Amino acid sequence: MGIKQIYKKERLDPGILSILINPYYFIKKNLIAGLRRNSDYVHGIALDFGCGNRGYKDLFATKVNVGLDIKKSGHNHSSENIDIYYDGKRIPFRNESFDSIISIEVFEHVFNLEHILDELNRVLKPGGNILISTPFIWEEHEQPFDFARYTGFGMQHLLETHGFSVINIQKSCGFIETIFQIWNSYVYKKLFCRSKLLQLISIPLLVFPSNLIGTLLAFILPKSKDLYLNLIVVAKKNSSIPSRR
Template sequence: MISLGRLFLPRGLHERMQVDRYPILRFIRTEAIPLMKAGMKVLDAGSGRLPEQTLRAEILATGAELHTLDFCAGEGVDFVGDVTAMPFEANSYDHVLSTQVLEHVQDPAAVCAEMARVLKPGGHLFLTTPQSSPIHNEPWNFFNFTHYGLTLLFEKAGLSVVKKEAQGGHFALLAFMLHWTVRVIQGKDLPKILKVPLILGSKFIFGFCLKIILLWLDQWDKEPTNTLGWNFHGQKPRK
C-alpha cells in the first residue's frame, strides 16, 4: 500500500511520524555521526542492503571509511558474514553501529563480545534494539531487551555504558501499536470493498490524527519503562 504520509507530508515531518525509526535516526545523528572524522573506520554490523542503509550518505560525508557487513549478500553489502564471527582483526574499527540487529541473533552475548573485539581501544559502539515489538522477519526474531539486560550484555563484553536512552515513551509506543492496525488489516482475508476503506481509515486515524496527539503527549513521559526499545552508546576501555 502507498504511504499517505510520504505523498502529502514534508519529508522531515514524515520522518518524525515514523515512531519506530525516528528515535534511532536521531540517536545515530546526534551521538555517533558527530564523533566520526576523516580517516576513521566505521563498521555497520548487520547493515542490511543498500535501501536499508538510511544514514549511509551522512556517514560517508564525515570522511570516515564505512564498511558494511550482513548475513545476506546484496547491493551495498561489503562483507558477507555472521555477526557472531566477523571476518575482521581485533582492534580494527573506531566505531561500530548495530541498529535493530540484536533481536535477530541467537546469541546476543556473543555478538556484543564480537563487536567489542573489533573495536579499537577507546572505540565506540552504538547499538539499538527493541523492547516492545511485534514479531517480524520470521523466523529470525528471537529476543526483546530491557535496558537492564543491555547493560548486562555491555558489561560482560567489557564495554562501559556512556549513554542509554529509550526510543520514546508509553505514548509513542501506543502510537506505533495503533498504526500497526493497518498491517493487521492488510493481512486479513476481507472483501476488498470492506478492506480498502478500513485500511485508508486506519491510516488516517491511527497513522496521522491520533499519532500527532500521542507524540505530543509523549514529551511528558520523562523516564519511560514502556518503550519501543533502547539506544545504547558504549565504549571500549583505553589500554
C-alpha cells in the same frame, strides 16, 4: 521528485508530510532523531554490523563505512549493498580494525549475542565507540530469526561484562506513542488491501488520525517511558581490557 520517491523518503526519514502517510511515523521519527543525536560518536573507519540495506548510512560522517551481514537471515539480501558476509560466529577482520561500530535494529536477531559482543569488542580499537539500537516493544519479525528483546538494564549488563563502558542509554518513544505505533502497524499489516493504489488512498484516511491523536495525547498526557519502542545505546571499548581472540 515524483510521488513514489516522496512516499519512500517519508517512510524512511519522516518529515512533516509523514504524519499523513506513514504508518511507522512514531518509530521512524524517534529512532532517526535518536541516532542523529548520537551520530558524533561514530567516526573514522566504521563497521556497520548487520547492515542490511544500509538505510541509516547517511546519518554518519564516517571516513569508511564497511557493511557486514549474515547470509542466513529473515529477509532477502539480493537488493542490499553488503560488502562482506560472515558466518554468524567470527567477524572476518583483524583485531582493532575499526574506529567505530554501528548496529541498528540487529541485536534481537543475534542468537549468540554474548559471543558476538566479544567479537565486536575484538575488532574495535581501544577507546572506540559502538552505537546500538534494538527494540524493546515490537512484533515478531523476520521469523524465525527473531530471538530476543532487551531492557536498558539488560543491555548495560551485557555490554559491561564484555569489555565496554556504557556512555548513555536512551529510550525511543514514550508510553502513548508506543501504543499508537503498535496499533498503526497492526492496521497497516492486517487491514489494508494488497492494491498499492488503494493503499495510497486508504492510508491517509486511517493513518493520519491515529498519528495526529497519538502526537497530541503524547504532548498533553503525563510522560512515561516505562513502555517504549527502542533502546539507543552508546558504549566505549575499555582500553584496559585486551581484545578477546
